[in-house]
Amino acid sequence: MTKVAEFIDVTKIYGGATAVDRLNLSIEPGQFVTLLGPSGCGKSTTLRMLGGFEIPDHGRIMLGGRDVTRVPPNRRNVNIVFQDYALFPHMNVRQNIAFGLELKGMASDAIERRVRELLDLVELGPFAERMPTELSGGQRQRVALIRALAPDPEVLLLDEPLSALDAKLRHQMQVELKSIQKRTGKSFLFVTHDQEEALTMSDLIVVMNKGRIEQMGAPEALYRNPETRFVANFIGDTNILSGRIAGTDGARIVLDWGPRRVVARACATPAGAGKAAEIAIRPEAITLSAAAPSLDNAYRATVRERIFKGSHSLVSVALEDGAVLDVVADASGATELANGPVWVGFSAEDAVVLPAGAPS
Numbered sequence: 001m002t003k004v005a006e007f008i009d010v011t012k013i014y015g016g017a018t019a020v021d022r023l024n025l026s027i028e029p030g031q032f033v034t035l036l037g038p039s040g041c042g043k044s045t046t047l048r049m050l051g052g053f054e055i056p057d058h059g060r061i062m063l064g065g066r067d068v069t070r071v072p073p074n075r076r077n078v079n080i081v082f083q084d085y086a087l088f089p090h091m092n093v094r095q096n097i098a099f100g101l102e103l104k105g106m107a108s109d110a111i112e113r114r115v116r117e118l119l120d121l122v123e124l125g126p127f128a129e130r131m132p133t134e135l136s137g138g139q140r141q142r143v144a145l146i147r148a149l150a151p152d153p154e155v156l157l158l159d160e161p162l163s164a165l166d167a168k169l170r171h172q173m174q175v176e177l178k179s180i181q182k183r184t185g186k187s188f189l190f191v192t193h194d195q196e197e198a199l200t201m202s203d204l205i206v207v208m209n210k211g212r213i214e215q216m217g218a219p220e221a222l223y224r225n226p227e228t229r230f231v232a233n234f235i236g237d238t239n240i241l242s243g244r245i246a247g248t249d250g251a252r253i254v255l256d257w258g259p260r261r262v263v264a265r266a267c268a269t270p271a272g273a274g275k276a277a278e279i280a281i282r283p284e285a286i287t288l289s290a291a292a293p294s295l296d297n298a299y300r301a302t303v304r305e306r307i308f309k310g311s312h313s314l315v316s317v318a319l320e321d322g323a324v325l326d327v328v329a330d331a332s333g334a335t336e337l338a339n340g341p342v343w344v345g346f347s348a349e350d351a352v353v354l355p356a357g358a359p360s
Helices: 043-051 094-105 106-122 135-147 165-186 195-201 219-224 229-234 332-337
Strands: 005-014 016-029 031-038 060-062 078-081 155-159 187-192 203-209 212-217 240-249 252-257 262-267 275-282 287-289 297-308 310-321 324-330 341-346 352-355
Touching: 005 043, 016 043, 016 187, 031 043, 031 195, 043 060, 043 078, 043 155, 043 187, 060 212, 060 252, 078 135, 078 203, 094 106, 094 135, 106 135, 135 155, 135 165, 135 297, 165 195, 195 219, 203 219, 203 229, 212 229, 229 240, 240 262, 240 352, 252 275, 262 297, 287 324, 310 341
Parallel strands: 031 187, 031 203, 078 155, 155 187, 262 352
Antiparallel strands: 005 016, 005 060, 203 212, 240 252, 240 275, 252 262, 275 352, 287 341, 297 310, 297 341, 310 324
16 A cells, blocks of 8 residues: 655755754554654654655655655645644635635535535534634634645644644544544644643654654553653653663563662563663552552652642652652542551553663
8 A cells, every 4th residue: 555655764954953864754544643752853844844845855755655855835735734723814714715625726516515514524514604713712723624624635734733722622622633534534744742642643653852763653552662761751751760680580670779679571672680771660550558569569658749630649759768759649549648658569561671772
C-alpha cells in the first residue's frame, strides 16, 4: 500500500542551526500522527515542510508516492489548520467552507452538497449563515477543521489548533477531533507540545528533541516503554532512579539505588554489572500503604507533602536515606496516611530500566 506521506533523510537548516536533522517518517492511510516535543524541537518545521511552506536543505518529501520536495503549497493536496483558525471574517460559515471548493472549480450544486455534509458531520447545520464573530471558540475551531477537510486533502496538517481553547473545551475538542478523523478516514499530522493531547488522539506519537526523532510508537507503548530519560520525562510524570547494575534475576535487572536494591524489567539491553543505569517508574504505579506491601520493591518512607487533586492526591515521600519519590494515591487514603511513617512499593514490571547511554 502506498504511504500517504514520507520524509526521507530530511534536513532543514536555518542560519547554520539544524532545525530538523535526517528525519525519516512515514504516514499511513487513515493514520493520526502526532509530532510531540518542546518548543524548538523541529515539529512545526516538519509540518511546514510537508505543507510546502518550507523547503528542506537535504532529503526528499513524498506525498501519495510523488516527490513533492520542491512543489509549491498550491500544487500539493494537503491543507492546514492554524492556531488562530484564520477564518475569513467577512464570510459566513457556509462561505468559509465553500471557498476552497470554489477555487477548485467545483460545480455549485456539488459545493452545496459537500458543505451540508461537512456541517452535519460537526453538527453545525443551524449555524451556516452565522459570521465567525457570532461563534464560540469551539465552533470556530470546528468550522476551520471542516473548511480544511472540504477539498478532500491527502493529509490534514494541524499546527497546535487547540492551544487557544480553555482546558475543558480543549478536552472536548480532543475527543471530537479524533472522532472526525476516524469518521472521515483521513490522515492527520498534528503538532503539539501537550502530552495529554498526544496520548488522547494519536495512533502514532513521534517524540522530537533537538530536530531528531527521540522515539516513536503507539501511545501506550511509549508511555510504558520509554527508551530515553527525555521520553520518560516528557510523556507523563515519572520518577527517575539513578544507580548501578548489580546483576540479573531471571529476566529482570537488579539495580543498586543508594543503600537499597530495585528489581526492574529492561525495555532494551542495559549496561553490564557495575555500570551506571537509570530506572523510570510512574507515580501511579507506586503503592502507598501503612503496612509493607507484597511487591518486588518495598521501602519505608515518610510523607513530605500531599497535594489534593480531586479524585486523587499527589504525595511526595522521603525514604530513610532522604531519596524522594512522587506517588499518585487515592485521595482519602492519602489523607489517612498523611501523618507518621508509611510504606511505598512497586512491582518489577512497572519499573523500566532505560538503555545504557540513553540521552536525557
